[in-house]
Amino acid sequence: MVGLTSKQKEELNLAIHEYLVKNKFTQSAQLFADESCIDLENSHKSNGGLSAHASIKDVLEKKWTSVAKLKKQVMELEKQNKQLKEQQICERCGGGQNLQQNSGGPMQGTAGDGLPKQPEKYSLLGHRQRITKVQIHPTYSIVASSSEDGSIKIWDYEQGELEQTMRGHTGCVNYIAFHPNGKFIASCATDQTIKLWDLQTHTVYKTLQGHEHEVSCVDYLPGGDHIVSCSRDNTIKIWDSSSGFCQQTIPAHSDWIRKVAVNMKGSLLASASKDESIIVWNLNRLKDAKNSIQQQQDSIIAVLREHENQIDCIVWAPTEACLVIDNADYNKSFILSLQSSQADGGDLSNSFLTPSQEVGQPNTQEENKEAMPNGGKEEKLTAKEKVQQLKAKMQARKKKDEGGAQFEEEKKQPQNQVVLSDDVQRDYLASAARDKVIKIWEVRNCRCVITLSGHDNWVTDLVFHPNGKYLLSSSDDKSMRIWDLSNGRCYRKLINAHDHFVSTIDMKAKVVVTGSVDKTLKVWTCR
Structure with missing residues (x-):
């Protein structure tokens, strides 16, 4: 109760008592009144004939709700403040939220980019x-x-x-x-x-x-x-x-x-x-x-x-x-991993397709590393059954597709x-x-x-x-x-x-x- 005036303490005690009475905690209300020395009779007189309960009806619930709303507003303002600070740092340092990852590189995202x-x-x-x-x-x-x-x-x-x-x-x-x-x-x-x-x-x-x-x-x-x-x-x-x-x-x-x-x-x-x-x-x-x-x-x-x-x-x-x-950088690193894969005997044309995947199924670099022949989780494709035939047809189409000849040339390049x-x-x-x-x-x-x-x-x-x-x-x-x-x-x-x-x-x-x-x-x- 530190920091409350005598009047505030009295009002709080009355509000707690009113809450206990309202919710039929009769014995608890009586014990609380005795322990906190609430003078219900004088409170009744000081409120112009109104009962103490009438003058503070539902005040505890109302204050509790107000505190919850204020807490939510404070959290939202803190979030906005954090975002604004991050934005200022990003704009000063040329983009990105992690300055350590971006340190040492050229500055990007200047105001001249028009945002x-x-x-x-x-x-x-x-x-x-x-x-x-x-x-x-x-x-x-x-x-x-x-x-x-x-x-x-x-x-x-x-x-x-x-x-x-x-x-x-x-x-x-x-x-x-x-x-x-x-x-x-x-x-x-x-x-x-x-x-x-x-x-x-x-x-x-x-x-x-x-x-x-x-x-x-x-x-x-x-x-x-x-x-x-x-x-x-x-x-x-x-x-x-x-x-x-x-x-x-x-x-x-x-x-x-x-x-x-x-x-x-x-x-x-x-x-x-x-x-x-x-x-x-x-x-x-x-x-x-x-x-x-x-x-x-x-x-x-x-x-x-x-x-x-x-x-x-x-x-x-x-x-x-x-x-x-x-x-x-995020693209270059992937290509470097392909270079490493090819140096070990991999093939660029199939580097994204594990044997357990249909052509056209996406896969991440991590999945490529972990995939085993005839293993892995098979995904259902929803483009009717056309994708099931796609892998066999892809090789035949590559020579006909625009850029297909160039693709064949890529396969002939040294594997590193x-x-x-x-x-x-x-x-x-x-x-x-x-x-x-x-x-x-x-x-x-x-x-x-x-x-x-x-x-x-x-x-x-x-x-x-x-x-x-x-x-x-x-x-x-x-x-x-x-x-x-x-x-x-x-x-x-x-x-x-x-x-x-x-x-x-x-x-x-x-x-x-x-x-x-x-x-x-x-x-x-x-x-």
């Missing part, structure tokens, strides 16, 4: 439901947003003003994508349709129908002549954007396909699913498959399975980012060397899932290069920084994080970027736009 900082420049209101996707125009200072309210809105992000609202879907709009020339925009929705919009008239000029469940994602292929879409009906469709005719229907996954993404060269297509897998396809071969199941199966390059929950986002690394990842072809250097894919982590894959060898951990909830969206040095992520933990690709560590955290889950993010030049379940878009300037 978003709090507070935001604009907070844009207009949608009535969760924002599902934001997409910045390839040329002009406008950003499009889609929402569960069924609308698409066009904003001027330099002025912070709404320019146009477009309506046409009869369900939640799940995704939007600009045509490469910036004159059109494609959208998909829970109404099972894809709509193509003219941005000059802000009207629908074509509706694509064919999916049998809600359409999750839509994107233009480079050049804009074709559109690729995926759906909860477990299929991918390739459309002619001029005629609106569906050219291919691919039964790809065993569960809801959440996202499709085409690489910059237009040669590879990746699909991510609720079945926790990513399938990578040879897009040129896929377009020529003529709806042949066998030819569609032959188009599979890799199946990637390391996430432990639904995968909601995949994005191909641009050339600038591929160069950074190629030269990152590792040759990275241009194809390998550019085939990196980032994925984000509800297991709270981000993974970067080197697709050629079905290898997870690095796993980025730090988010406290589902990771919802990803975008590469234009300079290739960073990867930006949004999450249901209400934060935006910036990852240094040279070392795989979190460079900056924007905590409480929104008041609710951050559902989407995009970046162009020196502007970042985020969208949230709180129904707002936020525009962040990079400096």
Whole structure:
């Protein structure tokens, strides 16, 4: 009781007595009153005729609840303070959270790289439901947003003003994508349709129908002549954007396909699913498959399975980012381990595939070391049974695939060397899932290069920084994080970027736009 005044002691004793009486600890209440010398009669008189219990009714529970709330707030403030201190250290020392690991090396991540900082420049209101996707125009200072309210809105992000609202879907709009020339925009929705919009008239000029469940994602292929879409009906469709005719229907996954993404060269297509897998396809071969199941199966390059929950986002690394990842320490060390393996008689072409694994099954370096012939845990693949045949077909396809001849040349190199072809250097894919982590894959060898951990909830969206040095992520933990690709560590955290889950993010030049379940878009300037 040290530190309490006489009046405070009396009030506390009365509160304890009231709590014991209220909860029918009658004997304990009487003993406590006797031991603490509570004068209940005088307390009754001093409170204007009210009983002591009436004047302090439930005060102990209320104070206890208040203390618990205050403790939670203190812990949250301490956490934020720690994060801000870490961020300051990171920015002073060039990125990374472990300074000892980064000591002695060149400084990276200077302010000239142009990264978003709090507070935001604009907070844009207009949608009535969760924002599902934001997409910045390839040329002009406008950003499009889609929402569960069924609308698409066009904003001027330099002025912070709404320019146009477009309506046409009869369900939640799940995704939007600009045509490469910036004159059109494609959208998909829970109404099972894809709509193509003219941005000059802000009207629908074509509706694509064919999916049998809600359409999750839509994107233009480079050049804009074709559109690729995926759906909860477990299929991918390739459309002619001029005629609106569906050219291919691919039964790809065993569960809801959440996202499709085409690489910059237009040669590879990746699909991510609720079945926790990513399938990578040879897009040129896929377009020529003529709806042949066998030819569609032959188009599979890799199946990637390391996430432990639904995968909601995949994005191909641009050339600038591929160069950074190629030269990152975490990647070099793996290649050095391959050199050692080859010096002992290993084969680069099979260095990622243990005899117990199907082609396309991901495996870590540790698993490679521990795997024994015909041993190890066999994983179930969900891309129907096509992957089971993939290993036998892979060798035959290598000579036909683009870059296959170069692959054969690599196998002829002395075994103490590792040759990275241009194809390998550019085939990196980032994925984000509800297991709270981000993974970067080197697709050629079905290898997870690095796993980025730090988010406290589902990771919802990803975008590469234009300079290739960073990867930006949004999450249901209400934060935006910036990852240094040279070392795989979190460079900056924007905590409480929104008041609710951050559902989407995009970046162009020196502007970042985020969208949230709180129904707002936020525009962040990079400096």
